[in-house]
Each structure stands twice: as structure tokens, then as C-alpha cells.
Amino acid sequence: MTPDLVLFDCDGVLVDSEPVTNALLVENLAARGLQVSHDRVIDLLVGGTIAGVAKTARGLGATLEDNWVDLIYAEMFARLATEVTAIPGAIESLDALDAAGIPYAVCSNGPHAKMEITLTRCGIASRLAGRIYSCEDVPNPKPAPDVYLKAAADAGIAPANCAVVEDSPSGARAGKAAGMRTLGFTADTDPTRLTPICDDVFDDMRALPGLLGLTSK
Incomplete structure (x- = not known):
């Protein structure tokens, strides 16, 4: 879906x-x-x-x-x-979401100051303006679902209609606790740590549009 x-x-x-x-x-x-x-x-x-x-x-x-x-x-x-550099395939995945008209946001346990540096250097910050969420914005950090639930609520989209992309067990647990489809990115994470938690795992960000059901360009 x-x-x-x-x-x-x-x-x-x-x-x-x-x-x-x-x-x-x-x-x-x-x-x-x-x-x-x-x-x-x-x-x-x-x-x-x-x-x-x-x-x-x-x-x-x-x-x-x-x-x-x-x-x-x-x-x-x-x-x-x-x-810092962008994860290979990340920009292309955002491009595919834009082409499909599907909104997206960033939800991190890191502070806004750190994301401003990394996302700006990687050329991603401007396209995420107003959709960058930190644990600073919610009562509890991941593995609590707070940051994901806030992003969904702000977008007016039910959690069941959201997908989460995570690379850590803590973050994956947050996605599942939020009631969202959770995809585990295993390029630098042992798949055995994410497979029991996530709905799917994948090791190449260029595969994400296909996992999300988007038509390849």
C-alpha cells in the first residue's frame, strides 16, 4: 500500500x-x-x-x-x-515522493541545531522546511512514538496511513508503537536487529520507492 x-x-x-x-x-x-x-x-x-x-x-x-x-x-x-554527505539514494527517494505527490517529513532524536547543519550541507533542508521534527518537540524521545505521532497529527494524516523509515531498533520500535508501517534500512545495521521489529527491511535506499509502491521513473 x-x-x-x-x-x-x-x-x-x-x-x-x-x-x-x-x-x-x-x-x-x-x-x-x-x-x-x-x-x-x-x-x-x-x-x-x-x-x-x-x-x-x-x-x-x-x-x-x-x-x-x-x-x-x-x-x-x-x-x-x-x-557529512547524503545517504546514497536518499535524494532520489525524495524526488520520487515529490513526483508522486506524497508528503514527507524528518523525525529524529537529534536536536534541530544538528539537523540544520547536516540537512543543509546535504542540500535537503529547504525541501523539508516546516517538516523537521526533533525529540526537542515532544515529551519523550524514541523509542516512544511521540515524534512520529506529532508529525502525522500536524499533517492531518492517520498513523495507519503513514510509513516510517528507520535504521535503529529504537527508532523502529517508535514507528511500530505509533501504529505505522515501519521499514528498516540495513545498509549499516545488522538486519537481525531490525527484522523482528519492522514490516520490511532493505539495504539500498534506491529500493525505497519500489517498497512504497511508487512507479519508477
């Missing part, structure tokens, strides 16, 4: 920011007494919040400044502003 609204996660779905932020976190936490592997950082970060990373890292023995969240965001924004 072709949805009436498509809701995208941001990091790892539209913008390829996670390699940049993951590498930064490995370096930053090592300097603060916590040696973590790239895979462990993915478990800590993907689909969560930086405040959640701070809490977990402190519990594992990292010595973090009281304002570490602000510090790491400042470093992250500086790197993303020069290094």
Missing part, C-alpha cells in the same frame, strides 16, 4: 552522519578514560540521544565534564559541517 505520508529518521537514513559521529565518540571517550570499540559506540549511540550516551558512558567509568553534552555537540557540529 502506498502511504499518504512518509516519515524519515535523519541520521543514517537521509544523511550519512553516523560514521563521523561514531569516530568522534571513540576518540572523545578514550580521552576521558573509556576505551570503546566502534561497534560498542554504535550500540551506545544509534537511535538514542547524546544525553543517554553520557549517562551510559559515566556508568562504564568515563570521566565526563558536567557540560560534556554541550562540548561533544560543538565538536560534532564542526565535523559534520565539513564532512
Whole structure:
């Protein structure tokens, strides 16, 4: 069934920011007494919040400044502003949705300030104006469904008629809790982590228009 609204996660779905932020976190936490592997950082970060990373890292023995969240965001924004790129196929998927007249929005656990940097650098921000949602806009972050339900309500579209595109178990659970068809993007995520949660999984964003029932151009 072709949805009436498509809701995208941001990091790892539209913008390829996670390699940049993951590498930064490995370096930053090592300097603060916590040696973590790239895979462990993915478990800590993907689909969560930086405040959640701070809490977990402190519990594992990292010595973090009281304002570490602000510090790491400042470093992250500086790197993303020069290094982030769009996920291959993301722009084409948005083009296909535009051609089909299907609206879309972004729903992220990240802050608006971060999305302004990444989406602007990737040339996506202007086409999403007024349709960019953050956990800052709702009471609870993913895996709660709040951000997805707000985007659907603002668009006046029933959750059952929406599709969610996610790359993390936390985000996928949010989509399902919202009562929406949830598609798991597995290019950089172990499919076994998303398959039990999602309605479908796929590993190439160029396949998304077909999964949504859109006619190929």
C-alpha cells in the first residue's frame, strides 16, 4: 500500500552522519578514560540521544565534564559541517515522493541545531522546511512514538496511513508503537536487529520507492 505520508529518521537514513559521529565518540571517550570499540559506540549511540550516551558512558567509568553534552555537540557540529554527505539514494527517494505527490517529513532524536547543519550541507533542508521534527518537540524521545505521532497529527494524516523509515531498533520500535508501517534500512545495521521489529527491511535506499509502491521513473 502506498502511504499518504512518509516519515524519515535523519541520521543514517537521509544523511550519512553516523560514521563521523561514531569516530568522534571513540576518540572523545578514550580521552576521558573509556576505551570503546566502534561497534560498542554504535550500540551506545544509534537511535538514542547524546544525553543517554553520557549517562551510559559515566556508568562504564568515563570521566565526563558536567557540560560534556554541550562540548561533544560543538565538536560534532564542526565535523559534520565539513564532512557529512547524503545517504546514497536518499535524494532520489525524495524526488520520487515529490513526483508522486506524497508528503514527507524528518523525525529524529537529534536536536534541530544538528539537523540544520547536516540537512543543509546535504542540500535537503529547504525541501523539508516546516517538516523537521526533533525529540526537542515532544515529551519523550524514541523509542516512544511521540515524534512520529506529532508529525502525522500536524499533517492531518492517520498513523495507519503513514510509513516510517528507520535504521535503529529504537527508532523502529517508535514507528511500530505509533501504529505505522515501519521499514528498516540495513545498509549499516545488522538486519537481525531490525527484522523482528519492522514490516520490511532493505539495504539500498534506491529500493525505497519500489517498497512504497511508487512507479519508477
